[in-house]
Amino acid sequence: MPTTTQQRTTILEVAREARASKTSVSRYFSEERERLSPDMQTRIAAAAQRLGYRPNRMASGLKGGRSRLIGMLVADIRNPFSVAVMHGVEQACRERGLSLMVCNTDNDPAQEREHLALLASYRVEGLVINAVGSPDRELQALVEQGTPLVLLERELGEVEAEVVGLDNVRALDMALNHLQAQGYGELLYLSEPPEQASPRQTRLTRFHQGIAARGLAGEVHCRPLGDTEALHHAIGDFVARPSTVPRAVLCANGNATLAATRALRALGARLGEVGLLGIDELDWCELVGPGITTLAQPTEAIGRAAVECLMRRREGGGERIAPARRVHFQASLIPRGSTRR
Amino acid sequence: MPTTTQQRTTILEVAREARASKTSVSRYFSEERERLSPDMQTRIAAAAQRLGYRPNRMASGLKGGRSRLIGMLVADIRNPFSVAVMHGVEQACRERGLSLMVCNTDNDPAQEREHLALLASYRVEGLVINAVGSPDRELQALVEQGTPLVLLERELGEVEAEVVGLDNVRALDMALNHLQAQGYGELLYLSEPPEQASPRQTRLTRFHQGIAARGLAGEVHCRPLGDTEALHHAIGDFVARPSTVPRAVLCANGNATLAATRALRALGARLGEVGLLGIDELDWCELVGPGITTLAQPTEAIGRAAVECLMRRREGGGERIAPARRVHFQASLIPRGSTRR
DNA sequence: ATCTACGATGGGAACGGTTCCATTTGTAGA
DNA sequence: TCTACAAATGGAACCGTTCCCATCGTAGAT
Incomplete structure (x- = not known):
């Protein structure tokens, strides 16, 4: 048989x-x-x-033919923000008849290199990268091979590529303005440890500048969010400290917001009394307590813009004229009860 | 130059x-x-x-050689459950030196067919499928081509493939037992419209059987969750109706839980007083009100099991002996305040 | 009428691997 | 000493495309 x-x-x-x-x-x-x-x-x-x-795509990919394939490297697929951007990328690809191949690096630089090599071997026509580490060498190789690149948020060393992302400076200003307007005078900034040239770094720097300019008191907690103990300790101290000025926690991204919300809940703090503002809008922010105020990023637009850059580059062909640009998007504030006293 | x-x-x-x-x-x-x-x-x-x-993977994939590539078709990448499973798949692949190519179909049967063809053209060595529609023809073609398939949750018509997923019957029994034990006597079952042979169908059927067996009162709301108006109306009616028996809402999946939570909040209902139990554990369930009781699926395990099935099939080679099997996983109950009166 | 140009088509050499089969060499058994 | 066989290696065909170049008409220009 x-x-x-x-x-x-x-x-x-x-x-x-x-x-x-x-x-x-x-x-x-x-x-x-x-x-x-x-x-x-x-x-x-x-x-x-x-x-x-x-x-057979394998065969056509072999002999220089166009693969009609776009690659995307995601640092953490479990981050809703990444997924939302990815969705935008996907839609833009579909409209252009391109397929999308997604690789998750799980925040591991080694895997990042690995997957980059993989995508290169598939002759992708463009690559959207949400990097963890600094795989400069691999990226440079791709650039030389003629693959257009777009980096999400994060600029990387020497690599000549466009960067698409949030206008972090203005976003932080919006956050600080709102908190100040609501009467919060002492701030705790909560972030994962910022690496070099990451958006975290930009946001952190602007936080420092911003509180100085506004005459606010502020401190910073930059530790891995996995270290719950340190986090609870830090937030507990911040909340319990005697003071006449209302206090608020500012979270640098969705993960930080989640961690902070957990900690505040464990401490029995009332949201609003202790202010809470998070960057990145999440499904559940409206549902917790009086609602959590957030700064929403236009995720779909960011994703679409990334693909547009890619395509523009591809048209430009060998022309090295267009210098690496930055495309900035504006965040929008969604005020809720967590910043209302 | x-x-x-x-x-x-x-x-x-x-x-x-x-x-x-x-x-x-x-x-x-x-x-x-x-x-x-x-x-x-x-x-x-x-x-x-x-x-x-x-x-060069392209070249090696061409000449009969193995492509070392696994494909995964996800119905909705924005569903945290899907992402969690995907993460399991990914890890299992990595451990075996396989690469994973993920395609999102955005709940669109047309795209599903399209992406299936794409993956086939890349000669993937195995395919993990979370289907929306019933792309029997395409799948049959893949089977005949010798590609091992694994379906997530959902069995599809004639296609001979293993199915990996939750033991939905027992999961529903657990949910009903818990609700009954907590004293809830009237239940509203909330689900997206179940298609043929989907886990939604299984769960719904078991709900009906289960309440009958336990002598509980129950009703069902199966409409697209996007129709907020109908949903609020249904939940509003259910909650407001005069009765002496405590009532609870049972949500068939994460999306339903989200929708129900929103509706209950809008109605000003107190969680616990009105019971709420959701299938699928989500980040935020512990944070809303007194916490939402959930039935957690072992997502990572499901993902890993899917890859294991694939590999076993591949070893089996041409042998058509092993009949399509079902691998069942057990849910685990996470009791929280939303089912405590 | 001849030349040129161009549009439509086909032939065959890559592309970068894998794999079948042949060849070489070392070694154990007769 | 001869044979047999296995281990180590290399040569070349092949996988399904794309792309360069050649061919063949035919229409417009000279």
């Missing part, structure tokens, strides 16, 4: 069926379809339909 | 550098490494290292 491992139809079979050469069939499935006579086109279409032909 | 489109190193260059044939180099990077003499191995390793060689 032979296993019917039916072979997929190849371009050659279609060619035979359509009484054409494989070159013509190849053309039909590429950008050069119009170069074929109408008669030829219908013949090929019919034959391909009849045989259920689909070009 | 020529663009330095530096070529990637090929197997041939490594072979030259190592004073070996490309066959040997190929062997070194495949399962047959031990067939090479120790001396040869070190030479090749050194050369590859020196030149930064990485095999």
